[in-house]
Amino acid sequence: MYVENVIHWTQILLAVSLLLQSFEMWAIANWIGDSTPWAWSGLKKGVSYFPNFLKTALDFLYLDYFKVLVLAQFVLILILPLSQSGLVITGLIITTVLICFRFRGVFNGGSDYMTLTVLFGLFFSSLNQNDPLLVRYGLLYIALQCTLSYFIAGIVKVRTPAWRSGLALRAFIKHSNYPVPTTIRQWVERPILMFVASWVVMLWECTFPLIWLWPKFVFGYLAVAILFHLGVFISFGLNRFVFAWLASYPALIYGVSQNY
Amino acid sequence: MLKIFLAVLIISFFISAKLPRILNSPLLKQFRVLFPSWRFFESLTPIPKVYYRISRDGVSFLNWQEFQFNEGPRQWYHLFYNPMANLRLTYRVQIEQFLNDVAELDCYSENFHKSLISYQIVSTFLKQELQLRYRQDLKFYQFKIGVLEFSEHALSARPHWTESLVSPEYEV
Numbered sequence: 426m427y428v429e430n431v432i433h434w435t436q437i438l439l440a441v442s443l444l445l446q447s448f449e450m451w452a453i454a455n456w457i458g459d460s461t462p463w464a465w466s467g468l469k470k471g472v473s474y475f476p477n478f479l480k481t482a483l484d485f486l487y488l489d490y491f492k493v494l495v496l497a498q499f500v501l502i503l504i505l506p507l508s509q510s511g512l513v514i515t516g517l518i519i520t521t522v523l524i525c526f527r528f529r530g531v532f533n534g535g536s537d538y539m540t541l542t543v544l545f546g547l548f549f550s551s552l553n554q555n556d557p558l559l560v561r562y563g564l565l566y567i568a569l570q571c572t573l574s575y576f577i578a579g580i581v582k583v584r585t586p587a588w589r590s591g592l593a594l595r596a597f598i599k600h601s602n603y604p605v606p607t608t609i610r611q612w613v614e615r616p617i618l619m620f621v622a623s624w625v626v627m628l629w630e631c632t633f634p635l636i637w638l639w640p641k642f643v644f645g646y647l648a649v650a651i652l653f654h655l656g657v658f659i660s661f662g663l664n665r666f667v668f669a670w671l672a673s674y675p676a677l678i679y680g681v682s683q684n685y
Numbered sequence: 686m687l688k689i690f691l692a693v694l695i696i697s698f699f700i701s702a703k704l705p706r707i708l709n710s711p712l713l714k715q716f717r718v719l720f721p722s723w724r725f726f727e728s729l730t731p732i733p734k735v736y737y738r739i740s741r742d743g744v745s746f747l748n749w750q751e752f753q754f755n756e757g758p759r760q761w762y763h764l765f766y767n768p769m770a771n772l773r774l775t776y777r778v779q780i781e782q783f784l785n786d787v788a789e790l791d792c793y794s795e796n797f798h799k800s801l802i803s804y805q806i807v808s809t810f811l812k813q814e815l816q817l818r819y820r821q822d823l824k825f826y827q828f829k830i831g832v833l834e835f836s837e838h839a840l841s842a843r844p845h846w847t848e849s850l851v852s853p854e855y856e857v
Contacts, residue, residue: 445765445766448766448768449766449767449768449771450768452768452769453768453771453772456769456772457772461809461813462776462779462805462806462807462809462810462813463775463806464809467802467805467806467809468802468806470802471711471715471802472715474711474712521718522716522718522719525718526715526716526718528775529714529715529779529782529802530714530715530716530717530718531717531718532771532775533771533774533775534778535723535725537718538718538721538722538723539721541718541719541721542721570721573723574721574723575723576723577723577724578723578724578725581724587835592835596732596835596844600732600833600844601732602732602733602734602754602777602780603777604754604756604759604770606758606759655764658763658764659759662756662759662763662767662770662774663774664763664764664765664767664770664771665771667764
């Protein structure tokens with residue numbers, strides 16, 4: 426697969442993911458003003474140890490110009506698929522970090538992590554487009570982190586007796602604070618189903634790194650990955666994960682197909 | 686190339702495994718988005734729960750009831766656009782954060798919770814939600830935060846409720 430195509434498709438998929446996040450953040454910006462739970466006037470206590478000039482800058486940004494920040498990110502997102510400019514990617518990294526900072530570190534957790542992972546990979550690749558090794562390492566960083574995201578998630582589950590028995594999945598669906606649909610909540614009364622579902626997920630996640638040894642299975646694993654993320658959205662409402670991870674797949678396909 | 690790849694794999698695995706301890710610094714916590722953690726649904730961790738009760742006359746309180754986020758049925762377009770659900774997710778996270786903050790406090794005083802930003806977010810959010818639901822009926826409210834704990838080894842375990850905080854009675 427030509428590297429240029431991989432980077433181009435990564436940029437397109439990342440732009441789609443960021444665009445959806447940006448639309449949501451524009452709406453959310455209307456709900457985090459004064460007298461709301463996320464009012465900056467209350468949160469700024471958490472950065473009281475910052476130098477005064479930084480505190481003033483953050484007040485300026487978050488009190489009056491948060492929507493300008495979101496709009497700036499929106500403009501950069503539109504440019505992203507058209508250019509491999511390091512400035513655009515740097516701008517997206519900065520705006521993403523500043524938006525997460527506004528919410529005490531992360532807004533959505535996993536999708537923020539993967540978004541920045543892909544951005545950093547693209548940033549490395551953009552540092553010197555005439556250096557094929559640098560371009561390659563940037564994509565491999567994305568591929569590596571994508572692999573780890575599934576593998577580590579699988580390992581921490583399989584080490585837990587409650588996951589091995591199916592009890593953890595049952596507990597999450599039945600008692601978690603996520604808005605699980607009633608139909609799916611009824612499934613927890615089927616212990617065999619919970620057991621099988623838990624092991625399918627764990628086995629798939631733990632064997633994910635094997636696609637680096639047998640690349641012909643990468644599309645099969647990614648098909649399962651897409652179904653997995655859609656299942657998480659249907660069960661728990663986590664929509665951003667679908668597109669954030671999708672943006673890393675071109676780099677993963679490229680990574681496993683290389684000769685090492 | 687393979688050696689470099691294996692080295693990066695091992696280092697990244699180590700960092701991800703040790704991440705909770707690395708991020709004890711308040712500054713690093715604010716920038717934790719830069720340190721990816723892939724430990725999703727890691728274990729049967731205690732599940733935070735919030736219960737509340739209201740008073741319509743300012744004299745007597747109704748029974749405690751579990752606070753449930755009011756979410757309508759999931760639609761296909763929520764896959765692409767669901768800002769309120771994602772904002773509500775942040776409140777869920779802050780409830781968990783509050784319990785972590787309480788556990789990290791070195792000393793206990795009667796009003797310790799008021800110093801916590803996570804408590805401020807949670808209490809303001811609850812006030813806002815309860816005002817929307819009960820409107821003029823709401824005169825006073827009170828809430829409590831705790832966790833449902835599960836036995837890791839019992840196949841049919843019933844969760845055990847452990848209370849962490851009962852808030853003061855707030856007048857609206």
